[in-house]
Amino acid sequence: MLGEPGKSHFQIDLRRHLRGEGVDDALVHLICEIAEASKYVINAVRTGDLGVAGTSNLYGEEQLALDVLSDRIIRKRLIHSGVVCNIASEEMEEIFQVRSNLKGPYSVAYDPLDGSSLVDVNLAVGTIVSIYAGCDLLQPGRRQVAAMYILYGPRVSLVYSVGKGVHEFTMNHLMEFNLTRENIIMQPSGSIYSPGGLRNKYSEGDEKFIRYLEAKGAKLRYSGGFVPDINQILLKGKGLFMYPALNGSPNGKLRVLFELNPMAYLIENAGGAASNGRIPILDIVPEGLDQRAPVYIGCTEDVERAVEYQQEN
Numbered sequence: 350m351l352g353e354p355g356k357s358h359f360q361i362d363l364r365r366h367l368r369g370e371g372v373d374d375a376l377v378h379l380i381c382e383i384a385e386a387s388k389y390v391i392n393a394v395r396t397g398d399l400g401v402a403g404t405s406n407l408y409g410e411e412q413l414a415l416d417v418l419s420d421r422i423i424r425k426r427l428i429h430s431g432v433v434c435n436i437a438s439e440e441m442e443e444i445f446q447v448r449s450n451l452k453g454p455y456s457v458a459y460d461p462l463d464g465s466s467l468v469d470v471n472l473a474v475g476t477i478v479s480i481y482a483g484c485d486l487l488q489p490g491r492r493q494v495a496a497m498y499i500l501y502g503p504r505v506s507l508v509y510s511v512g513k514g515v516h517e518f519t520m521n522h523l524m525e526f527n528l529t530r531e532n533i534i535m536q537p538s539g540s541i542y543s544p545g546g547l548r549n550k551y552s553e554g555d556e557k558f559i560r561y562l563e564a565k566g567a568k569l570r571y572s573g574g575f576v577p578d579i580n581q582i583l584l585k586g587k588g589l590f591m592y593p594a595l596n597g598s599p600n601g602k603l604r605v606l607f608e609l610n611p612m613a614y615l616i617e618n619a620g621g622a623a624s625n626g627r628i629p630i631l632d633i634v635p636e637g638l639d640q641r642a643p644v645y646i647g648c649t650e651d652v653e654r655a656v657e658y659q660q661e662n
């Protein structure tokens with residue numbers, strides 16, 4: 350542990366922290382490259398045209414939607430990192446093989462700009478990243494060697510885990526990420542809840558679960574952005590996010606590879622839990638890149654209760 354409780358952490362930057370955790374050089378490099386890429390993504394989010402992909406701007410240049418632009422920014426960085434074998438992105442239909450590095454030590458699945466439609470209404474969005482050793486991306490999330498997200502809100506923050514605790518860094522005026530919270534821990538039971546999807550399409554079990562949460566006095570906290578919603582639950586240490594199966598969408602909305610696995614890894618490493626209503630998210634064996642699953646993620650007791658309501662109904 351590098352930070353001391355109650356003391357200012359602003360001298361500890363991301364690279365130093367990773368090294369202090371004993372992370373190997375290639376993974377330190379990879380995580381720092383993604384952090385570098387996020388500086389360009391936040392610049393695009395803050396100042397870019399809110400254009401639609403395929404249209405032209407005033408000067409006749411092709412405009413890229415922010416999610417497409419963010420994808421290119423991150424992919425380019427990964428390709429040139431020299432340590433990446435395969436890349437999967439929510440914006441790409443197929444796995445991208447880095448030809449110059451067919452045996453690279455790591456592979457990365459990422460959602461470059463989750464919740465990108467929220468930029469139009471100036472709400473927070475984020476990048477979500479999942480990292481595996483070797484070239485196989487279709488593995489259960491439990492085999493991730495690292496996961497992280499970058500939240501583009503009023504401030505930019507980065508939360509990562511390499512399986513030894515969960516740590517938050519905040520971008521300073523020089524665009525450096527400095528440690529702000531180390532070893533984030535979740536409480537067993539929560540007092541906020543973020544329910545995604547249409548409630549009139551919830552199953553009976555989910556409806557009863559929501560009534561249970563309301564009866565226990567949980568407050569509704571839902572922004573419609575997975576990254577800020579999870580960030581709130583993780584940092585406050587008490588809450589639950591769900592995007593359940595809906596009538597007509599039995600697998601919910603969120604994707605296992607790009608959204609659920611990395612968040613489940615972070616939440617489990619902070620002492621929380623994540624389930625699809627039957628098994629832990631991290632034990633799902635993915636069959637395809639765009640596989641989706643229902644999700645209940647957050648404080649352990651709340652997730653257990655959600656699973657009970659599923660099984661009873």
Ligand code: AHM
Pocket residue numbers: 439460462463464465466545546547573574575576602
């Ligand atoms: P996206 O990957 O297309 O941006 O969708 C993911 C987002 C999440 O951020 C959020 O939790 C969820 O979709 C909300 O979906 P909806 O408002 O459609 O129910």
Ligand code: MG
Pocket residue numbers: 439460462463464608
């Ligand atoms: Mg997404």
